[in-house]
Amino acid sequence: MALSNADFRRMIAETRETAARPLPPLTLPDRMPARIERDLSRPAPRENRDVRTIEIVWTTAPAPSGSxxxxxxxxxxxxxxxxxxxxxxxxxxxxxxxxxxxxxxxxxxxxxxxxxxxxxxxxxxxxxxxxxxxxxxxx
Incomplete structure (x- = not known):
């Protein structure tokens, strides 16, 4: 799942509000798909089926300790x-x-x-x- 600019802005706006809701973990692919067709003169890279993902966990800030x-x-x-x-x-x-x-x-x-x-x-x-x-x- 890719994170769009609108989603990122929504997450930032929600964290700046007083009511912070816990968000589910976000999973981003390590490599983005190519948007341009590959040049046929170059050999195609070997496809790697092992897709690594980066997981971003968005949590609320811990409560300040002490009275x-x-x-x-x-x-x-x-x-x-x-x-x-x-x-x-x-x-x-x-x-x-x-x-x-x-x-x-x-x-x-x-x-x-x-x-x-x-x-x-x-x-x-x-x-x-x-x-x-x-x-x-x-x-």
């Missing part, structure tokens, strides 16, 4: 890793310093660790804002 949930969690972890590291590095040092001050009794009366951390972060934001203001004025 979709794990793949989704890995993607979320990759996307959120950098912002989490940046935010953690900004908050980690003031939180450590405020906890150390509390353990040594160095916080003002009624001041909590959270208030101390917020104050330190506000100081940092103010210093960054002042630095940006100076650099824009310099430009």
């Amino acid at each position: 979709r949930l794990l793949g989704g969690l890995a993607l979320v972890a990759k996307v959120l890793a950098l912002p989490a590291l940046v935010a953690g590095s900004l908050v980690a040092q003031p939180a450590y310093e405020c906890h150390k001050q509390k353990s040594r009794g160095m916080l003002y009366y009624g001041t909590t660790v959270q208030m101390c951390v917020n104050d330190r972060l506000a100081e940092r934001a103010g210093s960054v804002q002042a630095m940006l203001g100076r650099s824009t004025r310099a430009m």
